[in-house]
Amino acid sequence: MNFLVLIVQKVAPIFLVTSPLTSYADQIRNIHITKSSRGFSLDTPLIMLVASILRCFYWIGSRFETSLLLQSLIMILVQGVLLKVALDHRSTGDERVPFAGVVYPTKRPFNFWQWRPQRPYWEFLAYFFVITAILQLFFGSSEFFVGLLGYCALGVEAGLPIPQVLANQKARSCKGFRLSVLVSWLIGDIMKTVFFYSSDHVGMQFRLCAGIQFALDAYLGFQFWMFGNGELAKDFEMS
Template identity: 50%
Template sequence: MFQFLSWAVDYLAPLFLIASPITSYADQIVSIHRSKSSEGFSLDIPLIMLVASILKVFYWFGAYYDKMLLAQSSLMVAVQLALLKVSLDHKAPALVQHEPFADASIQHGLHALLQGKRPYNFWRWNSSKPYFRFLAYFTAGLLVIHLLLPFISGSPYYIAFLGYFGLAIEAILPVPQIYKNHIARSCKGFRLSVIINWLAGDTMKMSYFFLSSEYIPWPFRLCAIFQTGCDIYLGVQFYMYRNLPSSTKEIQMHSLGNSALG
């Protein structure tokens, strides 16, 4: 029995992890495309997963962790780009028109933070181009550091920063959706299949990270523990809100862009 579990952890779990971007988000992509609406789905999910996955890809060049996890991160980038595209194509129009970083002063950003708002309306832009432009600049910046600044990219402190920061970002993945569900008192727009796949993925990740014979850095393990707890609470929300009428705030879900997380 122990040999079978060891075999499953070393061979089946990695395959599941590699496929998890597709199994976790394909249904959400199809659902948004069919309904022609991304209402109730937090655009912060693609943001979190894209930034985290890009950081993990660059982290590999310093930590050389398991290649299965590198493959998963690379596939996640592609899947999240597709999810972002379809969500932007079918998102509700903004109530307030604004230009990206129209007032990019530090004072303006700090003032927004102190008021509990999103600085510069970040990731709440009207058109689709700024979203992909930000991701391109972010990736290009990391690439410049990796190729042209070896004294930084080769530093163990920089490598550790990429790992812990990237995985910490991924660990907070459920938080925006938890907040949005709490405000709306509803889980409408967020597919049950996604949370089921998240929980299944958490089970596989925890097993693989703690039982596998492969090299798994501690940032992966610590962040997996936190994310598992958040995903479990998301499941609790589905149970709590299953028979409750949704709040009127759910109708104007896109107005949550004025909050820090929504």
């Protein structure tokens, strides 16, 4: 058992740093090739971008494993590309008007993350980064603020599978969501759980996040078994 933990401790940092690429490269490629992001939840890049930005600022006050910081930085780049590709290939009713045909199942306040133009998405992320940086500047020396930042970052990340779970449930299909992403998530969950619980430089926030994510990802696996990649429900539209 100790030998297995030792292997994980050596391999996990490499896996964690490269996981943004191994997890989402196939999803980006699939959207680009099919010219459609239908069935893929735009909330996924939102969650990962917000969580990764928060985690970077959390590192300033907590100084956890450097590999986790590198993972967050790479994740920001990868999710930025994924968001751009998904927005470029979102279904439309009129090709001359971006997102003109998009129908949202539920409206959010201020149409948050359901905007038709692309610019508001990038503006929100820029404002979020600046506001977080200002808060870090004023309250970064507070242990309470640093701890809260960590719980927010990893709490948001722990909820990553939820939008996709809900989308799959509504569509009665997993079409549009790549099995390769799920497999990489599950492998990552196992690696992270062992690594986090065996490392002295990882806070409780990371351990709780890993446990919650594993449970949700396991349910995604159940959805793949239950629904497969069949056709989406006729009344289904993805935000």
